[in-house]
Amino acid sequence: MTSAERDTLPNTATSDDLENMLEHTFTNIGQATKDFKMQLRPREVGSIIHNANGVATVSGLPNVGSEELIHFRDGLLGIAFNIDEDEVGVVLLGDYWKLKAGDQVQRSGRVMDVPVGDALLGRVINPLGEPLDNAGPINGDIRLPIERPAPPIMDRAPVTTPLQTGIKVIDALIPIGRGQRELILGDRQTGKTALAIDTIVNQRGKNVLCVYCAIGQRGASVAKVIATLRQHDAMEYTVVVVAEGSSPPGLSYIAPYAATSIAEAFMEAGRDVVIVYDDLTQHARAYRELSLLLKRPPGREAFPGDIFYLHSRLLERATHLNDDHGGGSLTALPIIETEAQDISAYIPTNLISITDGQIYLSPSFFELGILPAVDVGRSVSRVGGKAQRKAYRTVASNLKLTYAQFEELETFSRFGARVDTASQKVIDHGQRVRMSLKQAECTPFSVEEQILILLAVKEGLFDTIPLASMPKAENSLLITAKDIPKTIRDNIESVKGISDEETQTLVDLAKAALARFIVSETDITEPQKNTEDNAGTAPE
Numbered sequence: 001m002t003s004a005e006r007d008t009l010p011n012t013a014t015s016d017d018l019e020n021m022l023e024h025t026f027t028n029i030g031q032a033t034k035d036f037k038m039q040l041r042p043r044e045v046g047s048i049i050h051n052a053n054g055v056a057t058v059s060g061l062p063n064v065g066s067e068e069l070i071h072f073r074d075g076l077l078g079i080a081f082n083i084d085e086d087e088v089g090v091v092l093l094g095d096y097w098k099l100k101a102g103d104q105v106q107r108s109g110r111v112m113d114v115p116v117g118d119a120l121l122g123r124v125i126n127p128l129g130e131p132l133d134n135a136g137p138i139n140g141d142i143r144l145p146i147e148r149p150a151p152p153i154m155d156r157a158p159v160t161t162p163l164q165t166g167i168k169v170i171d172a173l174i175p176i177g178r179g180q181r182e183l184i185l186g187d188r189q190t191g192k193t194a195l196a197i198d199t200i201v202n203q204r205g206k207n208v209l210c211v212y213c214a215i216g217q218r219g220a221s222v223a224k225v226i227a228t229l230r231q232h233d234a235m236e237y238t239v240v241v242v243a244e245g246s247s248p249p250g251l252s253y254i255a256p257y258a259a260t261s262i263a264e265a266f267m268e269a270g271r272d273v274v275i276v277y278d279d280l281t282q283h284a285r286a287y288r289e290l291s292l293l294l295k296r297p298p299g300r301e302a303f304p305g306d307i308f309y310l311h312s313r314l315l316e317r318a319t320h321l322n323d324d325h326g327g328g329s330l331t332a333l334p335i336i337e338t339e340a341q342d343i344s345a346y347i348p349t350n351l352i353s354i355t356d357g358q359i360y361l362s363p364s365f366f367e368l369g370i371l372p373a374v375d376v377g378r379s380v381s382r383v384g385g386k387a388q389r390k391a392y393r394t395v396a397s398n399l400k401l402t403y404a405q406f407e408e409l410e411t412f413s414r415f416g417a418r419v420d421t422a423s424q425k426v427i428d429h430g431q432r433v434r435m436s437l438k439q440a441e442c443t444p445f446s447v448e449e450q451i452l453i454l455l456a457v458k459e460g461l462f463d464t465i466p467l468a469s470m471p472k473a474e475n476s477l478l479i480t481a482k483d484i485p486k487t488i489r490d491n492i493e494s495v496k497g498i499s500d501e502e503t504q505t506l507v508d509l510a511k512a513a514l515a516r517f518i519v520s521e522t523d524i525t526e527p528q529k530n531t532e533d534n535a536g537t538a539p540e
Contacts, residue, residue: 044107048072049087051099054248055293058088058105067147069108072099077128079112079250082294089294091250093128111147114258115140116265121209124226124240127255132242144265146257150316157322159356162387163274163331166202166444167195169374169437172396172454173403174359177387178208178272178329179320183351185336185343186361190373192335194441195359196276197225198372199333201232202444203274209266210238211275213259216245216252216282232442239263245282252286260317263330270326275318279335280311284347301346312354343378357381371438376403389447390497395454399433406430425463432462435470449481451492455503456510464518473517480513 046060056078058070070078070090076099082089092099093112114129119140124133127146131138159177176182184192200210212229214222222242229235239262243255256277263273277283284307291304299305311334318332336351343352343360352358357380365373385393409427413419419427436457439445445453453474456462465473488502498506 046088046105048099048101048103048105050101051092051096053289053293054092054096054250055290056090056092056096056099056105058090059086061088061105061107064088064107067111069110069112071106071108073103074098077112078105079254081290082296091253091290091294092248093250093254094248096248111145112254112258113143113145114261115142116144116262117142120239120262121237122235122239124242126247127241127243127251127258129258142265144261146254146261147313148261148264148317150313151319151321151325155321155325157320157327159320159329159383159387161272161320161329162389163199163208163272164202164206164447165195165199166446167198167372168439168445168450168453169372169376170195170359171388171447171450172392172437173376173400174357174374174379174381175384175388175392176331176357176381177320177383178331179318180357180381180383180387181315181318181332181334181355182381183334183336183355183358184361185338185348185351185358186373187338187341187363190361190363190366191371191441192337192361193221193225193278195361195372196278196333196335197228198442198444199274200229200238200276201234201442203237204232204234208237208272208274209263210234211241211259211263211273212238213241213256213275213277215243215255215277215279216247216286217242217278219244219246228442249286249289252282253290256280256283256314260314260330264317267321267328267330268326270328272329272331274331274333277314277332277334279337280351281335281337281347284310303346307347308350308354311351315351315354356383370434371441374437376400377407389492390495391447391451391492392454394497394503395451395458399454399457402426403430403433406433429460429463431467432465432470433457435467436462436474445478446481447492448484448489449478451498452477452481452484452506452510455506456514459507459510461507461510461514465514466517466519469517473514476513476517477510480509483509 044061044063046058048056049059050057064080064083066080066083068080070080072078076092076094078090078092080088081091115138117140119138123131123135123138125131129138159179161178163176163178165171165176170176184195186192200212203210212225222244226240229238241255241259243251259275263275266273284303287307287310288303292298292302296304315332315334318330320329321327334351334355336348338345338348341363360375360378361373362375365375406426409419409423410430413427436453456477462470462473488498488505491498491502
């Protein structure tokens with residue numbers, strides 16, 4: 001007892017008062033000792049043996065776990081990849097050139113995580129969750145690990161709700177459902193990113209959130225995408241995760257996993273989400289670079305043996321949850337770049353086997369100005385009509401077969417062979433099908449507009465219209481689509497679909513809209529007949 005405490009004691013203090021005073025004093029001493037011991041808690045501190053090209057070799061961390069976060073100086077982070085007996089191979093997530101051999105490192109006791117939640121909507125961040133848009137810090141207390149197990153099969157529901165892309169050729173022939181994984185592949189500069197951005201733009205007002213993940217892209221390309229999203233007011237429901245091409249390979253590696261955790265948080269809250277990975281070719285190359293630097297055994301094309309697992313564990317997280325788990329969905333649109341139209345290469349075949357279908361963009365179509373350059377013959381949706389509105393099946397059920405027959409006949413006719421009248425009609429009709437499926441960038445079509453155009457194609461209303469007049473004729477249909485009765489609009493959007501009477505009403509509307517563009521059949525076929533008569537004739 002201190003002298004000050006002794007002086008404050010009353011002269012009539014009892015033994016109970018003295019005992020309480022002593023107990024209080026010993027309690028304070030015990031708490032101070034406990035706090036002191038907490039400050040002296042042992043920590044594992046190691047040091048860098050070697051550092052180069054985004055990978056560091058560290059010693060002195062005997063209890064570190066796989067994929068544990070490692071702290072370096074100046075706030076730099078790393079992920080423990082190779083756990084050897086005497087050293088640890090660490091993938092660095094930042095400016096690795098600032099580190100040198102001998103620098104101290106420390107365990108964190110946790111795995112890599114990112115902030116999630118509504119505070120991220122409209123923001124541009126890096127894979128670490130740090131803002132890149134100069135819009136202030138991100139206010140969010142909830143964080144999720146970037147690597148999470150995929151939902152169990154029993155927690156999932158069938159994919160039955162359509163995801164409208166606003167792109168006619170996809171919604172009609174290659175439908176995508178909410179919770180599906182649809183691969184977009186093609187050579188460079190064929191419009192793969194534009195296809196994904198159009199899908200994001202079309203989600204405005206549909207209560208669907210979007211996550212765009214740029215992996216290894218040029219800064220100018222990413223800035224253009226962000227500008228397009230802002231121009232069409234799509235950033236308000238979109239999160240952009242960016243790992244530029246100049247970033248360390250570690251950031252490119254974790255980028256899609258971090259973006260998926262952000263999307264999963266929305267899905268688990270009962271929301272519908274679309275995530276775009278642009279592109280997984282760069283992701284696979286970044287992982288190959290890290291694996292070779294870590295001296296892991298290379299396999300085919302120098303990729304490590306677990307390259308398939310790299311993408312399968314990522315895309316398996318995209319699903320449609322059942323009602324017991326909120327009913328949310330995560331639709332994945334991974335992008336893959338092919339070389340010389342070779343879809344049988346190593347990484348493309350891996351992704352094709354993982355996903356639920358693919359959309360192939362042909363450079364030949366792109367050069368001919370057929371945009372979007374979707375090759376219908378090589379594209380497929382393994383969910384198909386199960387995730388398509390019934391109205392589409394009514395007006396476009398045979399469209400894919402018709403288009404395939406046209407392409408075969410068109411290829412045959414290019415050799416200068418004569419075709420009979422019936423075959424010529426198939427070619428003429430197919431040319432108008434192709435023209436009707438062409439669409440400018442960032443001009444999504446509503447469901448009613450698509451149904452009206454596809455119905456006109458099915459009924460052959462475009463067959464008597466010159467190809468040069470097709471754009472104006474289609475524009476006339478778009479104006480007429482605003483006059484569709486509300487009951488028919490509701491039925492188009494519903495599960496029930498449209499009846500025969502309603503279909504005939506739409507046909508009558510389309511005929512009236514296209515009447516002024518129709519010319520006689522002789523005027524259309526005469527140039528083609530002259531071409532046939534001259535076919536095979538050598539010039540003088």
